[in-house]
Amino acid sequence: MASVISKMPGKIVQIKVKVGDQVKEGQELCMIEAMKMQMPVMSPQNGVVSEIKVTAGQGVKKGDVLIELK
Amino acid sequence: MSVLEQYKKRREKIKQMGGPKAVEEQHKKGSLTARERIEYFFDPGTFTEIGLYVTHRTTAFGLDKKEIPAEGVIVGFGKVNGRLVVTAAEDYTTMAGTFGEYHGKKFSEAIDLAKNMGVPFVGMNDSGGARLQEGMDTLQCYAWLFRSQILASGIIPQIALIMGPCLGGQAYHPVMQDFLFQCKGSGRMGIAGPAFVKTQTGEDIDIDTLCGIEAHAVKSGETHVVCEDDKDCLDKTKELLSFLPDNNKTESRKLTYREPEDDPQRIIPDLETIVPEQPYIPYDMHEVITRIIDNGHFFEIHKEFAQNVIVGFARFGGRSAGIVASQPMVAAGAIDCDAADKIARFVRFCDLFNIPLINLHDVPGYWIGSAEEWKGILRHGAKMIYAYIDATVPKITVVVRKSFAGAYTGMCCKDTGADFMFAWPFARICIVGAETAASIIFAREIKEAEDPKAMKEKRIAEYRELFENPYCAAERGFIDDVILPGETRKHIARALELLENKTVARPWKKFSNINL
Numbered sequence: 390m391a392s393v394i395s396k397m398p399g400k401i402v403q404i405k406v407k408v409g410d411q412v413k414e415g416q417e418l419c420m421i422e423a424m425k426m427q428m429p430v431m432s433p434q435n436g437v438v439s440e441i442k443v444t445a446g447q448g449v450k451k452g453d454v455l456i457e458l459k
Numbered sequence: 460m461s462v463l464e465q466y467k468k469r470r471e472k473i474k475q476m477g478g479p480k481a482v483e484e485q486h487k488k489g490s491l492t493a494r495e496r497i498e499y500f501f502d503p504g505t506f507t508e509i510g511l512y513v514t515h516r517t518t519a520f521g522l523d524k525k526e527i528p529a530e531g532v533i534v535g536f537g538k539v540n541g542r543l544v545v546t547a548a549e550d551y552t553t554m555a556g557t558f559g560e561y562h563g564k565k566f567s568e569a570i571d572l573a574k575n576m577g578v579p580f581v582g583m584n585d586s587g588g589a590r591l592q593e594g595m596d597t598l599q600c601y602a603w604l605f606r607s608q609i610l611a612s613g614i615i616p617q618i619a620l621i622m623g624p625c626l627g628g629q630a631y632h633p634v635m636q637d638f639l640f641q642c643k644g645s646g647r648m649g650i651a652g653p654a655f656v657k658t659q660t661g662e663d664i665d666i667d668t669l670c671g672i673e674a675h676a677v678k679s680g681e682t683h684v685v686c687e688d689d690k691d692c693l694d695k696t697k698e699l700l701s702f703l704p705d706n707n708k709t710e711s712r713k714l715t716y717r718e719p720e721d722d723p724q725r726i727i728p729d730l731e732t733i734v735p736e737q738p739y740i741p742y743d744m745h746e747v748i749t750r751i752i753d754n755g756h757f758f759e760i761h762k763e764f765a766q767n768v769i770v771g772f773a774r775f776g777g778r779s780a781g782i783v784a785s786q787p788m789v790a791a792g793a794i795d796c797d798a799a800d801k802i803a804r805f806v807r808f809c810d811l812f813n814i815p816l817i818n819l820h821d822v823p824g825y826w827i828g829s830a831e832e833w834k835g836i837l838r839h840g841a842k843m844i845y846a847y848i849d850a851t852v853p854k855i856t857v858v859v860r861k862s863f864a865g866a867y868t869g870m871c872c873k874d875t876g877a878d879f880m881f882a883w884p885f886a887r888i889c890i891v892g893a894e895t896a897a898s899i900i901f902a903r904e905i906k907e908a909e910d911p912k913a914m915k916e917k918r919i920a921e922y923r924e925l926f927e928n929p930y931c932a933a934e935r936g937f938i939d940d941v942i943l944p945g946e947t948r949k950h951i952a953r954a955l956e957l958l959e960n961k962t963v964a965r966p967w968k969k970f971s972n973i974n975l
Contacts, residue, residue: 426741
């Protein structure tokens, strides 16, 4: 189990995985845009996407949980 | 026993510190003793000890019968890579290195000595805290220590090495020095340890979480350099010292010079491919820094803290310089409260010790939004602006890819302190980004247009074409030249050479009222 959290406030511009996907450590899971920059959010570990807590276009705060892995 | 035999015996006894058992305990923790640290740190045979025989005068609680060799702190001077350094090394094997009256006197007088002789001071902290048996005397000597170090601040570089515990009021001492190194595992620093925290606040927390590396190198920002162990810590201290002058006198700057093995005007063709032209794609600014400096040798300060900006020491053409750079791959490289604090303190250190500053911009602005607004981004951001404008050292700024809004001025443009400012050809320098500007200036026109989306895109493109480039700034002389990325090192080297004898005259005042 691992929660993928946002390291900065911003807007989710793209989600690149769906529930049930196998993901590898360092794989890009989604993209956050803020302050003229698009920051990829990487997977902290190998695992399976168990829940996606955000949708494209949504605003997030620093520290918000974006995706759950198991 | 002859006088000389007595002399030898007496010295040998003191040099055994807390005795073999205590030394063994220290080694079991993976730590060196104070005397071993000194031996490792100084050039062989150069260390001179002062105050070996000093001892306490306490009689309470049976302390009159207790011997505390060298008062639990070894003080002296010696050479580090050929240059003089004064040290005070706390000896944990001797009554846990506790800070008593004469321990404090030795420590603070060591700083006075370093200040008066104009040589750097390195403190090796490893102490169980205040020697409570001495009551008021131990409290007063903290005041001596703070006074000595603050009066020396700005005259000599002061480096604190947290190699063991440093808890309570004593922990203000390392924090108030210029640079703080902390050893993983053994180095623990805090205003209070877990037991005190528990009784006073009810918070249950272990010492590593409260006072360890993560606490200070990442969270509080009090630790500048993380070290694996004692030897790594002493090696890194020597490395940092090589970039620093002995004191704040102008001529001392020459001591940091090393004959360059790297052509100061070297062209770097691959710089063009390292930075993506599109302003929204992140990259690692370290890749730029290590290419433009001498031999790629960069000594980073605050590596784990506020990683959206990078600060550290390097050389250009053999001359020591401070680097301040945006880091686009962390939090967009935008400046938040912590990043502003990190930059401001670094800039002020460099200014105090005549170290030129090189600023690399790829910065969209200061962080906006409630979280940073309420933390006080304006007053924290102000520290940078104060620091740069107050600084009289040579300052050179290069806009790598973007420099917008307050951050353009906050990270040192020409009128906030830069002697020279350059920009790469794809740099975007402007009050705000085209999207923001167009949506404000043409709000009504866009709203009332037949096709608002098309109109918005048209106006954004117009604004971008007109203003989002380096040439508007260059036409006004706000930047000195638009340069090819590969020629960055050459331009910095030439500017630094010209600025070597820069002088600044300003009307007298006590100091600027920086937003603390």
